[in-house]
Amino acid sequence: MALIARRMSRLGTENAFKLGDDIQRCVDRGMDVIRFNLGAPDFRSAPHLNRVASEALDAGRSGYCDPAGILPFRQAIAAHVTRTRGTEVGPDRVVVTPGAKPPIGYTLQTYVDDGDEAIYPSPGFPIYESWVRFVGAVPVPLHLSDERDFAFTADDLAALITERTKVIILCSPSNPTGGVLSRAGLAGIAELIRERCRPDIRIYSDEIYEQILFDGLVHESIVSHPGMEERTVVASGHSKGFAMTGWRLGWAVLPTAEEAAIFKRININIMSCVPPFLQEAGVAAYEDPASAVEVRRMVGEFEKRRDWIVPALNALPGVHCRTPRGAFYVFPDVSGMCERLGVHRAHATLPAGARSRTSPAGMLQMFLLYRYGVATMDRASFGRIGAEGQDFLRLSIANSMDDIRRGVARIGEAAGDAEGFARFIAEEAAILR
Ligand code: PLP
Numbered sequence: 538m539a540l541i542a543r544r545m546s547r548l549g550t551e552n553a554f555k556l557g558d559d560i561q562r563c564v565d566r567g568m569d570v571i572r573f574n575l576g577a578p579d580f581r582s583a584p585h586l587n588r589v590a591s592e593a594l595d596a597g598r599s600g601y602c603d604p605a606g607i608l609p610f611r612q613a614i615a616a617h618v619t620r621t622r623g624t625e626v627g628p629d630r631v632v633v634t635p636g637a638k639p640p641i642g643y644t645l646q647t648y649v650d651d652g653d654e655a656i657y658p659s660p661g662f663p664i665y666e667s668w669v670r671f672v673g674a675v676p677v678p679l680h681l682s683d684e685r686d687f688a689f690t691a692d693d694l695a696a697l698i699t700e701r702t703k704v705i706i707l708c709s710p711s712n713p714t715g716g717v718l719s720r721a722g723l724a725g726i727a728e729l730i731r732e733r734c735r736p737d738i739r740i741y742s743d744e745i746y747e748q749i750l751f752d753g754l755v756h757e758s759i760v761s762h763p764g765m766e767e768r769t770v771v772a773s774g775h776s777k778g779f780a781m782t783g784w785r786l787g788w789a790v791l792p793t794a795e796e797a798a799i800f801k802r803i804n805i806n807i808m809s810c811v812p813p814f815l816q817e818a819g820v821a822a823y824e825d826p827a828s829a830v831e832v833r834r835m836v837g838e839f840e841k842r843r844d845w846i847v848p849a850l851n852a853l854p855g856v857h858c859r860t861p862r863g864a865f866y867v868f869p870d871v872s873g874m875c876e877r878l879g880v881h882r883a884h885a886t887l888p889a890g891a892r893s894r895t896s897p898a899g900m901l902q903m904f905l906l907y908r909y910g911v912a913t914m915d916r917a918s919f920g921r922i923g924a925e926g927q928d929f930l931r932l933s934i935a936n937s938m939d940d941i942r943r944g945v946a947r948i949g950e951a952a953g954d955a956e957g958f959a960r961f962i963a964e965e966a967a968i969l970r
Pocket of ligand 1: 574576635636637638639662711712743755774775776777782784785786
């Protein structure tokens with residue numbers, strides 16, 4: 538009998554957190570590290586929201602509460618979804634969770650049996666692939682390509698749907714690509730699902746970046762299309778749009794109250810409830826007009842940074858970067874840079890174990906971090922299955938303009954440092970995982 542249950546070998550991770558140890562090692566070596574790896578806005582939660590939470594605490598609202606979420610918060614979420622998605626949602630279909638991450642696992646645990654298939658975007662948020670594998674589903678990555686602006690069509694999805702398809706995960710705006718699904722694109726996907734899928738499949742629509750859109754775009758959701766409300770779990774929360782990552786405020790809207798009761802039961806089994814004083818601030822985020830002002834200010838800043846960084850990256854040799862339309866990431870193709878630095882060659886000569894644990898983009902990521910103090914995320918951090926041969930890095934623009942400029946300048950220097958890369962490989966074999 539083994540100490541650790543077999544299923545734990547299937548649980549993945551989120552490298553954005555895992556990279557922390559490498560960053561700390563660099564900081565301990567005296568380096569100044571620019572953190573392009575982080576998926577958290579570099580803004581504070583708004584003062585009017587902080588006040589609501591601290592007043593609720595002072596008033597003694599510090600005990601357990603309804604495991605589904607306090608009613609005023611569920612009502613505010615239902616009203617928000619009704620207003621922004623054009624579907625009539627009541628609070629009995631809403632469950633509050635600690636962030637928008639838990640509903641991913643809740644969905645896969647609730648709907649998927651061994652051997653069912655789950656389709657998810659790749660590159661995509663790594664927790665999708667992690668949970669798909671953990672629950673014993675068959676992972677079916679929907680590969681998004683740079684040449685097609687990381688978009689996909691109903692035809693691409695149609696090729697992956699089978700009798701065993703049970704869950705289809707969508708994410709728009711997307712982490713890591715910044716791609717945004719259009720209303721017309723979603724209409725085509727909805728039509729396909731109506732025609733090809735059983736009524737008991739579930740779409741998981743991850744809309745955590747719903748507030749962060751550029752170029753005047755407005756958020757679009759699959760749930761707004763005919764026949765989708767009864768099949769879709771919509772998930773979002775306060776982490777990104779309201780700059781509240783540490784608060785752990787998220788939610789899911791389920792197709793039925795019965796399904797919401799299952800999510801509530803999972804909450805009860807895992808963490809009882811989300812702190813009630815935080816949920817009160819969650820209500821204010823939707824209802825206080827001051828929130829919209831803060832969101833606009835932050836999104837305006839992200840858009841300015843995007844407008845600066847995309848051409849700056851494209852000016853570097855061997856880098857090609859698309860223009861994201863939402864979220865706060867850029868996802869450049871760095872294959873030319875890998876080629877110039879000799880990364881592909883170095884990767885090919887690694888011992889087999891090390892070679893399969895890393896990738897050329899992963900080696901470049903470590904070179905940039907350990908030699909130039911720039912933390913980024915490699916392509917394989919966003920879904921490993923089928924990621925071979927794809928040289929991309931994700932850079933978060935949730936950094937000051939000054940840091941973004943300094944970071945891009947460092948990447949530019951690194952791009953011309955083939956000798957430095959060769960030395961790095963020779964000196965730091967141990968960190969190339
Ligand atoms: N979904 C996506 C696409 C994300 O990028 C993230 C966070 O990076 C989450 C969900 C999780 O959000 P939260 O921090 O609210 O749990």
